[in-house]
Amino acid sequence: APAPVPAAAADPAPAEAGTYSLEQLTDKRTWEKLDITATERETYLPESVFIGLFGMSKADFAALPKWKKDTVKKKHDLF
Numbered sequence: 527a528p529a530p531v532p533a534a535a536a537d538p539a540p541a542e543a544g545t546y547s548l549e550q551l552t553d554k555r556t557w558e559k560l561d562i563t564a565t566e567r568e569t570y571l572p573e574s575v576f577i578g579l580f581g582m583s584k585a586d587f588a589a590l591p592k593w594k595k596d597t598v599k600k601k602h603d604l605f
Contacts, residue, residue: 545572548579552603568604 550556551567562570569584576584579602587595599605 542572544570545575546570548575548602568599568602 546557546560546562548571550560551562551570557564557567568576568580568587571579573584576587580587580598587598590598596605
């Protein structure tokens with residue numbers, strides 16, 4: 527019989543491809559290692575986490591004026 531494949535215990539929930547946790551995106555050493563652009567870190571959050579934090583979808587957020595986006599990003603240490 528084939529050996530059982532161990533489940534990834536490190537991931538409590540399956541992440542969307544290309545997304546990172548808020549903790550990863552607010553830790554400068556982590557997001558710099560991931561080569562993430564500082565001013566675009568919020569775009570790497572999973573949509574469900576993004577909506578929970580910002581109270582709107584990524585598309586709605588993208589439509590906001592820059593000053594408003596910056597204000598909200600500062601509140602979550604993503605500026």
